[in-house]
Amino acid sequence: MMTYDQDFFQWTQETARAIEEGRFDEIDRAALADEVESLGKRDRRELGSRMAVIVLHMLKLKYQPEREARSWHDSIGEQREQIAILLVESPSLLPQLPKLLGDYYPLARRQAANQTGIKLAVFPPTCEWTVEQVLGGDCAPQT
Secondary structure, three states, rough: OOOOOOOOOHHHHHHHHHHHHOHHOOHHHHHHHHHHHHHHHHHHHHHHHHHHHHHHHHHHHHHHHHHHOOOHHHHHHHHHHHHHHHHHHHHHHHHHHHHHHHHHHHHHHHHHHHHHHHOOHOOOOOOOOHHHHHHHHHOOEEE
């Protein structure tokens, strides 16, 4: 059987066949456990990244309303739809949303500063929106 380090794709295929055929003694359990764990981490990272994109556009809408673009709204809508799908597939991620928003907000803040040319200090140091607002609330500029 191909090892994890030699050819990852082939290792995944051979491991899947070994599981299906009940050849558990041939499986590299440590590598399989690492990969299964990484799948959950990947979904968590994707969720945080999508939230950051939403917040980026919400910041741009609030702090640079004169440059408002339909694409910002489209991006917010797309990210919300993808997050909804992800949460249906992995509802256990729902309680992690507040932490993810806090963890990924600094990224959105830096990107907003870079993309708008507005000084980073102008943007609040913590997210001014709730998870509910980010995931489905009105994304119009707040006053």
